Amino acid sequence: MDNYIKNLLDFFYDFSSFLENENYISAIDKNQISIDYSSNNKQGDLATNFLLIIKRKIIKKNFDIEKELNKRIKSIEFIDRILISKNGFINFFLKNDFVFKKLNEIYNKDFLKYINYGDGKKINVEFVSANPTGPLHIAHIRGAVFGDVLSSLYSKTGYNVFREYYVNDSGSQIDKLSNSLFKRYLQLFGEKIELTEDEYPGQYLIDIAKKIKNQDHDKWLNSKEEETIKYFKNFALENIILEIKSDLEKINIKFDKFTYESDIEKSNIIDELFKILDKKDLLYNGVLEKPKGDDSDWEPREQLLFKSSNLLDNEDRALKKLNGEWTYFANDAAYHFDKCKRSFDRLVNIWGSDHIGYIPRMYSIIKAIKNDETYLKILTCQIVSLIQNKQKIKMSKRLGNFVTLADVYSKVGKDPIRYYMISTKNETAIDFDLDAVIEKNKENKVFYCQYAYARASSIINKANELNINFDDYNNYNNKEIISDEEMKIIKKLISYPYLLYQSSYYNEPHRLTNYLEEVCSDFHSIWNKGKDNESLRFIDEKNIKKTISKIFWIESFRIVLKDIFLIIGINAPEKM
C-alpha cells in the first residue's frame, strides 16, 4: 500500500482510539474505515467514511469531533484541506507540492518500494495444465493469459514467482490418444479402421501419423503390440506438448517448469503422502454413496477413500480405481504434496470452471498436509463462449470442431487476445465475438491504449529533437502552467502504486485494464483540447518552462503505461 494512504489510515486508527479512550464513542470495528480515491475529484482527492462509521457510536454528544479532527489533521503534511460533505464523507485535498513530489517518484520509477507486499516470498502459480490430448483451444487461452498476467502482477508487487504447468500424461485418456494415433497411422496404409466415439478425431492426429509414416514408413504395421503402443504414446505426447509450448510462446507465455503426472507416479511421493494421511486417520476402505445425475452404470464397490468430509469437503473421495491404479485425484494430491515440499510460501492454482467441484477436495488435501487453509488459493476462470455469425458455437473435442489458440492468434494477433482475455473479471463468463474482433479493431480497446502510448511517444520524441532538458523541472512552480485536466490525470498517475497493490491483493488483473482505459481516455481528451486551442498544446517552443512541466507528466504517463503493458504482456508501440 502506498505510504500516504497508510499514513492516513493510521491517523484515523489513532483518532478513533483516542475517541474510544476518552469515552466519546463506544468501540468500533476499525477494519470498516476505508480510504479511497474519490470518484469525483471536484469533491476532493481522497475520501473516508470515518464519520459514518462512528455516527451510531457517539456517547458524549457535547464533544465536537469535527473540530478536534480539523485541529489534528493539520499535522498531516500532505493534506491541504478537508471538506466534510452533507452525507458525512470526509474529503481530502492533497497539497499540490505533494502531488508533484509523488509524480516525481513515478518519473524516477521509484514507486515500487511502496508495493513490496509480497516481500520476496516464493509463490508457485500453476496454470493452463491442459491435458496433452490436443492443441490448446480458446477455452484454455483465458486461463493461460490470466495466470500469466497474475504472475507478472505478483512479481511486480514483490513476490518471487514460479510458473508451473502440470501435464496429465497418464491415464486412460492418454491411452485413447495413442490408440487414436495408431488408427490414423493404419488408415494411412489403407486399412479400414474407424475411431470409436470416445477417441480423438482431430486433424492434428492425422498430421502426426503422417510424420510417423514419413519417418518410419511401415515399420509399425507388424511390430510387437506392447512396443508399438509405447512408441505411439510417446510420439503423440511429445508432439502435442511441443505444439502446446509453441502456441503458448506465440502469446508470450513461458513456464519455469513442466511437471509430468507420469513422473509423480514413478516417484514414491504418493506413498509418502499416504503415510501422512494414514497417520492422521484420513484413509479408509469404504463404499461411496450413489451419485446424483446419471447413475446408469453405477454399482456399489469398496475402494480406498480419502476422508475429506472431515476436512473441507462434503463427501469422501476415491483414491484408487478398481483396477488398482491411482485415481487422477490421488496423483494430483501427490503433485500438490510435492509442491508443498518445494519450499514455496504460497501456492496458487488457476482452474477452469469445469473443475470447480474439485476445489474442496484439493483444499482438504492441503489442510491435511499443512494444516493451513490459506496456503493454497484456487482461482477459477469462467468459460469463454465463441460467437460466430452472431451464434454461440458449441465446441466439442469429440466433434473436433474446437477453435484453437493458433487459429485465433493467426486472425487477431497476440495483443488483442491478451488484452481481451484479461480485461474481464475471471469469474464472469464471456462471449468472444471473433468476427467483431477481426473486422473492427475498435472492438478491442487495446489499440485505444496503445494509441495513447504512441501519441505520447511522439511528443517525447519531438521534445528530444528540440533538445528540451527536463532536469530543471523541480525548480518550477507548476501550478500556474498545469491545467485542471492535467492535474486530474497526474493525480490518477500517482495512484498507480495503490492500483498495483490492490490488483495483486485481490488477484484481479482486470483492474489494470480498467485503469488503463480511464487514464488513456483522459490523455486523449487533453490531447484534443490542444487541437482546438493552441495554448493548450504540449510543446510550446516560446515557453520552455510550460513545455517542460507538461512533458514531465507525459513522460510519467508513458512510464505507467509501459509498466502496465509489460505486466499484461502487450507491446508498447512508439508509432502506430
Place this chain on the structure above:
RNA sequence: GCGCCCGUAGCUCAGUGGAUAGAGCAACCGCCUUCUAAGCGGUAGGUCAAAUGUUCGAAUCAUUUCGGGCGCGCCA
C-alpha cells in the same frame, strides 16, 4: 436434487457497502490547413432480473423466487 458462478443501456462488459450507476461498440449530430482523427466533443439509451430484510446508506450483504452457465461415479 446438490455445489459454485452469473443476471447492470440494443450488444460486450466495468462498478461488489458510499456521493448523480459508467465505458466501448451500435445509432444520431458536430470536429482534421493543427504535437498521430486507431482520436475528441455532444445527443439518445437504465424497474441494476424480482421480492423481502439488514444498514445512516444496497446494483453490492442476507433470505427467497425466476432465468442462464459450469460442475456433481473408479473419466481427466
